[in-house]
Amino acid sequence: MIENLVIVESPAKAKTIEKYLGKDFRVVSSFGHIRDLKKKNLGIDIENDFAPEYEIPKEKTKVVAELRKAAAQSKNIWIASDEDREGEAIAWHLASVLDLDLETTRRIVFHEITKDAITNAILNPRKVDMNLVHSQQARRILDRIVGYEISPVLWKKVQPSLSAGRVQSVAVRLIVEREREIIAFKSESSFRVNGIFMTEKDKSDSNLIRAEAAKKFPDENEAAKFLELCAASEYKVSSVTVKPGTRSPAPPFTTSTLQQEAYRKLGFSVSQTMTVAQKLYEAGKITYMRTDSTNLSKLALAKSREVIIAEFGEKYSKTRQFRTKSKGAQEAHEAIRPAYPDVATISGNQNEKRLYELIWKRTIASQMADAEVERTTISIEMNNSPVLFSATGEVVKFDGFLKVYSESTDSEHGEEEKAIIPPVKAGMPLFYETITATQRYTTPPPRYTEASLVKKLEELGIGRPSTYAPTISTIQKRGYVMRQDRPGMKRQIRIITLSKGKASVSVKTEIAGKEKSKLFPQDIGMMVNDYLVESFPEIVDYNFTAEVEEQFDKIAEGKLKLTGMLEKFYNSFHKTIENALEKKVKKSGVRFLGNHPETGEPVSVKMGRFGPVAQIGDTESDKKPRFASLARNQLLETITLEEALNLFRLPRSLGMHEGEEMVVGVGKFGPYVRYNGKFYSLKKGLDDPYTITAQRAVELIREKEESDRKKIIKDFGDIQILNGRYGPYITKDKKNYRIPRGDDAEKLTKEECMAIIEKTDKNKA
DNA sequence: CAGTGAGCGAGCTTCCGCTTGACTT
Numbered sequence: 001m002i003e004n005l006v007i008v009e010s011p012a013k014a015k016t017i018e019k020y021l022g023k024d025f026r027v028v029s030s031f032g033h034i035r036d037l038k039k040k041n042l043g044i045d046i047e048n049d050f051a052p053e054y055e056i057p058k059e060k061t062k063v064v065a066e067l068r069k070a071a072a073q074s075k076n077i078w079i080a081s082d083e084d085r086e087g088e089a090i091a092w093h094l095a096s097v098l099d100l101d102l103e104t105t106r107r108i109v110f111h112e113i114t115k116d117a118i119t120n121a122i123l124n125p126r127k128v129d130m131n132l133v134h135s136q137q138a139r140r141i142l143d144r145i146v147g148y149e150i151s152p153v154l155w156k157k158v159q160p161s162l163s164a165g166r167v168q169s170v171a172v173r174l175i176v177e178r179e180r181e182i183i184a185f186k187s188e189s190s191f192r193v194n195g196i197f198m199t200e201k202d203k204s205d206s207n208l209i210r211a212e213a214a215k216k217f218p219d220e221n222e223a224a225k226f227l228e229l230c231a232a233s234e235y236k237v238s239s240v241t242v243k244p245g246t247r248s249p250a251p252p253f254t255t256s257t258l259q260q261e262a263y264r265k266l267g268f269s270v271s272q273t274m275t276v277a278q279k280l281y282e283a284g285k286i287t288y289m290r291t292d293s294t295n296l297s298k299l300a301l302a303k304s305r306e307v308i309i310a311e312f313g314e315k316y317s318k319t320r321q322f323r324t325k326s327k328g329a330q331e332a333h334e335a336i337r338p339a340y341p342d343v344a345t346i347s348g349n350q351n352e353k354r355l356y357e358l359i360w361k362r363t364i365a366s367q368m369a370d371a372e373v374e375r376t377t378i379s380i381e382m383n384n385s386p387v388l389f390s391a392t393g394e395v396v397k398f399d400g401f402l403k404v405y406s407e408s409t410d411s412e413h414g415e416e417e418k419a420i421i422p423p424v425k426a427g428m429p430l431f432y433e434t435i436t437a438t439q440r441y442t443t444p445p446p447r448y449t450e451a452s453l454v455k456k457l458e459e460l461g462i463g464r465p466s467t468y469a470p471t472i473s474t475i476q477k478r479g480y481v482m483r484q485d486r487p488g489m490k491r492q493i494r495i496i497t498l499s500k501g502k503a504s505v506s507v508k509t510e511i512a513g514k515e516k517s518k519l520f521p522q523d524i525g526m527m528v529n530d531y532l533v534e535s536f537p538e539i540v541d542y543n544f545t546a547e548v549e550e551q552f553d554k555i556a557e558g559k560l561k562l563t564g565m566l567e568k569f570y571n572s573f574h575k576t577i578e579n580a581l582e583k584k585v586k587k588s589g590v591r592f593l594g595n596h597p598e599t600g601e602p603v604s605v606k607m608g609r610f611g612p613v614a615q616i617g618d619t620e621s622d623k624k625p626r627f628a629s630l631a632r633n634q635l636l637e638t639i640t641l642e643e644a645l646n647l648f649r650l651p652r653s654l655g656m657h658e659g660e661e662m663v664v665g666v667g668k669f670g671p672y673v674r675y676n677g678k679f680y681s682l683k684k685g686l687d688d689p690y691t692i693t694a695q696r697a698v699e700l701i702r703e704k705e706e707s708d709r710k711k712i713i714k715d716f717g718d719i720q721i722l723n724g725r726y727g728p729y730i731t732k733d734k735k736n737y738r739i740p741r742g743d744d745a746e747k748l749t750k751e752e753c754m755a756i757i758e759k760t761d762k763n764k765a
Numbered sequence: 766c767a768g769t770g771a772g773c774g775a776g777c778t779t780c781c782g783c784t785t786g787a788c789t790t
Contacts, residue, residue: 148780679766
C-alpha cells in the first residue's frame with residue numbers, strides 16, 4: 001500500500017515533484033486530459049440540457065488503466081493538475097474515472113515547481129471547484145458545437161473534408177484579409193532628401209552629420225528644384241537638443257513571445273521552437289514551455305540576482321516582477337526560464353543550445369537595470385528655404401540589460417543605425433558634402449509569418465499556448481494557407497545627387513516584395529473564409545472569443561449557469577446552420593474573365609475537383625471546354641484574362657532532338673521538359689517554360705544525364721554505390737545504407753558492401 | 766510523382782485544449 005498518490009499532468013513534472021516530496025509520496029502523471037467528448041457524432045445531448053457524452057480515447061486507455069491500478073493501491077489521493085480551467089476539469093475527470101469521492105479527494109495547486117510551493121500546496125488542500133469545471137465544459141461544448149456543426153456545412157456547400165472552428169477560422173480570416181489589403185494597395189513614390197554635412201569645409205571621418213530633410217517631394221521635378229536651392233544655400237545649426245532617456249528590458253518569455261523571438265533571432269518555425277523547448281524541459285533545463293505567464297518564482301528571482309551581481313556587479317541588478325498582460329491569461333505556470341539561472345550554457349545539440357541561450361539571456365536581462373541613453377537631435381536650417389534638416393544620434397550612457405539581450409522587432413529593415421554626432425553648437429555654420437534625393441515607394445502591410453500570426457491571435461485572446469503550433473499546422477494541412485517564399489520584383493528607383501554644386505541623376509534597381517516564409521492564403525482558404533463571413537459572421541468575428549470568454553468567466557464565478565448560456569448561444573447559432581443548409585447554391589468561386597480574343601468563347605476560372613482551374617468554352621456549346629490548372633502563385637481572385645490564356649500555351653513542343661520530341665510543361669513539381677519518356681526539371685529562377693529554347697532544353701538534358709552518370713560510383717548488380725545528397729551511400733533492395741566513416745567509397749568491394757549491409761541490419765534488429 | 770475537369774453514390778471527413786511519444790527522412 002502506498003501512503004500518498006499525487007497525480008499531475010506532465011510526466012517530467014511528476015519526476016521533479018517526487019524528489020521534493022520524499023518516500024511517503026508516489027507521483028504519477030495523467031498525460032493531460034484523460035477523457036473527451038465522444039469523437040463520433042456531436043457527443044452532446046442537446047435535448048437533455050447539453051449533457052456531455054464522454055469517452056476515454058483509445059490512446060488514453062493504457063494511462064487510465066495504470067492510474068486506476070495506482071489509485072487502488074493508495075491510501076490518500078492528491079490531484080495536482082494545473083490551476084486553470086482545463087486543469088480543474090482534468091481533476092474532475094480523474095475523480096470521476098477513478099471513482100473518487102469529491103468530498104474527500106484532495107485537490108492541490110501550485111504555480112511553480114519549487115520545494116516551498118509544493119510543500120505549501122500539500123498543507124492547503126481544497127475540493128474540486130465545480131464552477132470552474134462547468135466553465136471548462138461550456139468552453140468544450142461550445143467549441144464542439146461550432147466545429148462539428150459548421151464543418152459538415154462546408155462539406156456540402158464548398159468541398160469535402162474541410163473544417164471550421166472558433167480559432168482556426170479566425171486565423172485564416174486574418175491572413176485572407178491581410179492579403180486583400182495587399183492586393184488593394186497602390187504603391188506610391190516620393191523623393192526623400194538626405195544630406196551629409198560637415199563642420200568644416202574639408203571632410204574628415206569625425207565631422208560628418210547625416211541628416212534628413214523634414215519635407216518629402218512628390219516627384220522628381222520638385223525634388224530637383226529643392227536641390228537647386230540646396231546648392232545655393234548656406235547652412236547653420238539652428239538647435240541642438242540633448243534628451244536623456246531610459247530603456248527597459250522585455251518581460252521573461254511566454255510561449256507566444258518565445259515563438260516570436262526564436263523565429264526572429266534563430267529562424268525557427270513555431271513548431272520547431274516547441275519541439276526543441278520540449279526537449280529542454282524534459283531534460284530539466286527549463287521550466288514548462290506552454291505558459292501565458294511572465295511570472296518568475298521567488299527562487300528564480302533570487303538566483304538571477306546572484307548571477308547578475310557576480311557577473312556584472314550590483315549596479316546591473318534590478319529585481320522586477322512583470323504583470324501578465326495578455327487577454328484571458330490563466331497563469332497556471334511560471335514564465336519560461338532556465339531551471340538553474342546560474343547555468344548560462346548547456347550541452348546538447350546546436351538548436352537546443354541556441355534556444356537555451358536565448359531563454360537564459362531573456363530571463364537574466366529581465367532582472368537587470370534599465371539602460372540609460374542620451375538622444376541628441378540637431379536641426380539644420382537653410383538661408384533660402386524654410387525646410388529643416390534633422391539628425392539624430394543616440395549614445396548609450398549605461399548599458400544595463402543591453403549588455404545581455406535586446407529584443408528584435410518585426411520590421412524588415414532591422415536595427416536602425418544609431419549614429420554618433422560630432423559636438424556642435426547652435427549657430428555653427430555647416431557645409432554639405434553631398435545631398436541626395438532618393439525615390440522611395442510606400443510598402444503594403446506585411447504578410448503574416450507563423451510567429452506574427454501567433455502574436456496577433458494572442459492579442460485577440462484567441463487560442464492558448466498549447467494550441468498555437470497545432471492551429472498553424474491545421475490551417476496549412478487543410479490547404480487554407482501555405483508558407484511560401486516569393487522572389488520579389490525588380491524596380492528602378494531614381495536618385496539625384498548634389499555634389500560640389502552639381503546635380504546628377506542616376507538609376508538604381510531594387511527588389512521589392514521579396515518574401516521569405518510568409519503565410520499566403522490559398523484559393524480554398526479564401527473561398528471558405530468568404531463563405532463563413534457570409535453565413536456565420538458572429539462566429540468568425542474577431543471579438544467572438546472575447547465575448548464567450550466573459551461568459552465562461554461568469555460561469556466560473558458561479559454567476560451564470562452553463563445550460564442557460566449554451567441554450568442562448570445554440571438557439572440562435574443552430575438557426576444560422578439551418579439557414580445555410582436551406583440555400584441551394586454551392587460555392588464554386590467561379591469568375592468570368594472575358595471572351596477569347598480569337599474564338600469569342602467565354603474564359604473563366606473556378607475551383608475544380610483538383611484545385612483552381614481556368615476554362616475556355618462552356619458545357620452548353622457542342623465543343624468540349626478546355627481546362628488548365630492555375631499556377632501555384634496565381635489566385636482565382638486576381639488572375640487576368642491574359643494570364644489565364646497563357647496557361648493554355650503549355651504543354652508545348654520544343655521540336656526534335658536526336659529523333660525524339662521535347663515537350664515543355666508545368667507539372668506537380670514545377671516546370672519540366674519531357675524527353676524520351678523522362679522528365680528534366682527547369683532551373684528555378686533561371687528558366688521559364690514559356691520562353692525556354694530548344695537549345696537550353698538540350699543543355700538541361702545533357703546536364704542531368706551527366707549528373708546521373710556521376711551518381712553511380714559502382715554497380716555490382718543487386719548492390720550499388722551511389723552519390724547522394726549527403727555523399728556516397730550503398731543501396732540494395734530499395735534500402736539505403738550509410739558507409740562507415742573512413743571507408744573510401746571508390747575502393748569498396750562487393751564483399752565489403754555486403755558486410756556493411758549485414759552489420760547495419762543486425763544493429764537495427 | 767510531372768496526367769486528371771462526366772456523373773453517381775457509399776462512406777468518410779470535422780472542433781479546441783491538455784499531455785507525449787511513435788513514426789520517417
